[in-house]
Amino acid sequence: MSAQPRTARGTRTRARLLAAAEDVFASAGYHDASIVRITEQAGIGLGTFYLYFGGKQEIFDEVVNDLNARVRHAMTEAARTAEDRFDAEREGFRAFFRFTAQHPALYRIIRQAEFVSPGAQRRHYERIVRSYAHGLAAAQDAGEVRPLDPEVAAWALMGMGELIGMRYILWEAGGVGEADGAPRDIPDHVLDELMALIQRGLAPDAPPPAAPPREDVRHD
Amino acid sequence: MSAQPRTARGTRTRARLLAAAEDVFASAGYHDASIVRITEQAGIGLGTFYLYFGGKQEIFDEVVNDLNARVRHAMTEAARTAEDRFDAEREGFRAFFRFTAQHPALYRIIRQAEFVSPGAQRRHYERIVRSYAHGLAAAQDAGEVRPLDPEVAAWALMGMGELIGMRYILWEAGGVGEADGAPRDIPDHVLDELMALIQRGLAPDAPPPAAPPREDVRHD
DNA sequence: AGCAAACATGAAAGGTGATTCAGGTTACGG
DNA sequence: CCGTAACCTGAATCACCTTTCATGTTTGCT
Known part of the structure; x- marks a missing residue:
């Protein structure tokens, strides 16, 4: 089960996981977005994920x-x-x-x-x-x-x-070539x-x- | 690699796989649509799939x-x-x-x-x-x-x-209860x-x- | 400083599924 | 009624993922 963080550090960690998840889900898709990838992108240990979220679907x-x-x-x-x-x-x-x-x-x-x-x-x-x-x-x-x-x-x-x-x-x-990544x-x-x-x-x-x-x- | 069927039997088999795939992809989603499920639904052996399609993405x-x-x-x-x-x-x-x-x-x-x-x-x-x-x-x-x-x-x-x-x-x-499965x-x-x-x-x-x-x- | 409670970690357990392959079965021209 | 090409099969292989957990580290409080 997920749990709410109780300290500043925990809050930060949870937020980083959420942001990383948004990124990874968007770029790789749910299926290819492994927890490993999410935690890596967040710069956080694999096991830590389960301190804050019950699983992939929950996040x-x-x-x-x-x-x-x-x-x-x-x-x-x-x-x-x-x-x-x-x-x-x-x-x-x-x-x-x-x-x-x-x-x-x-x-x-x-x-x-x-x-x-x-x-x-x-x-x-x-x-x-x-x-x-x-x-x-x-x-x-x-x-x-x-x-x-x-x-x-x-x-x-x-x-x-x-x-x-x-x-x-x-x-x-479509058509006009625009290479820059600017939105x-x-x-x-x-x-x-x-x-x-x-x-x-x-x-x-x-x-x-x-x-x-x-x-x-x-x-x- | 996929191959076109050369006989009537092969044509029928391929068509059944395609129809089953549409069904399974629609009801289970790409991720949960295993080749096993598709071939089962088509009433066809697992290995047969690869005679006609290069893989999941191709079908x-x-x-x-x-x-x-x-x-x-x-x-x-x-x-x-x-x-x-x-x-x-x-x-x-x-x-x-x-x-x-x-x-x-x-x-x-x-x-x-x-x-x-x-x-x-x-x-x-x-x-x-x-x-x-x-x-x-x-x-x-x-x-x-x-x-x-x-x-x-x-x-x-x-x-x-x-x-x-x-x-x-x-x-x-939304709202009006309609239980029948009619489209x-x-x-x-x-x-x-x-x-x-x-x-x-x-x-x-x-x-x-x-x-x-x-x-x-x-x-x- | 000292000590719980929170927090962090990654190896390993336990699953699942795509794809291969060696070996059978069926269809059909001759 | 052969023989061969086409067709069929599912156990086994390989790769990868989620989730757990025993162990260590940090934080906040007194």
Whole structure:
């Protein structure tokens, strides 16, 4: 069984194991990520691993939870300062892509969770959707988003982000040779195209054609 | 090394191995899918496996290619009779969801390909996107779709389908208890919501509202 | 300083699974 | 009804991994 560290040294050791595990799972995959590799990468003895984690699956789950919390934090934080729904969408997605660029582990690990830990995978997606759907519902009440099922929309929009991120962030921009290892940002035109799809998909229907404009629009 | 069968018996044996592999990879995952399990499920001797496949990874790749060809065929076939772009989208997605319901192996296997065979995974997605982007470009030329980058749009739309399928097909409809093992179709309202997003996202801009009356916008 | 409690360690036990191979069985042209 | 090529087989080999544990080291407290 795992145990919580009781001293500063133990805390540090546990954290190093977690970080190493994220690395190794992401680069080698669950199957090839042996405990030996994780402890080596962490610079820690093999046996020590079992002081803090019950086993391979247990540390995997913890890595998933950790990544989930971090990516949601990044997105929420980015969207918090937005003034309208569209701004929130754009900044949220931008934060997601940035996180993806800086932590490719997110994708690789979530995908593996399909078999390694289906429950953890499901929790990951559902947590993101929940807050996304909340945001959409609120925007809907405010009239910024047309009537729609916020949950279905949230899954669809998250899907767009997922594959766009995979293609344009993880699979380095196809074609243009870029050798440096620097994490690339989402190309502007890709984000623009994505936001255009989203905005048009969510926008309220235009008011009845030639709708009687309110008083803020003056006609003489 | 693998070898092609030279007799009817050999052909049958190879096909049984492939089918069994799809099953086992999908239900147990690559890691837990031992050759023993595959050959047992196929009702074939262990050693026989190596007459037809070079190893575990080789048969995995072949399963991926096979699934890819089948799902694309299903989608293309469904979209072929459509009269306009929107119809094509709807029928294509419907076919994709139906295929997903009938062959959950598709998702589970593609996701694992991330590590097992990144090349095969990439080919899978890229093949789907290529034909999707072609369709969009053609519709664009025909004026049925607004100006946009067909490739970016194709990735985004495929992403919607991927996550919607995962949520509403693979994760049996959340909440409503349905015990039977029958593959469920996509709920109508989900498909409707999805199509609404797509249609609005792709539709050409409405022609200048109410016949472009130049003279009514006066700035003195 | 002195002493528990925490912490660290890696050799070895106990498993599992991919792949090989030497030896049978089946199919089919002649 | 032969003979040969194709096909089939599963025990054995080899490699590698998770997990345990007996033994040593460090930390924090008094």
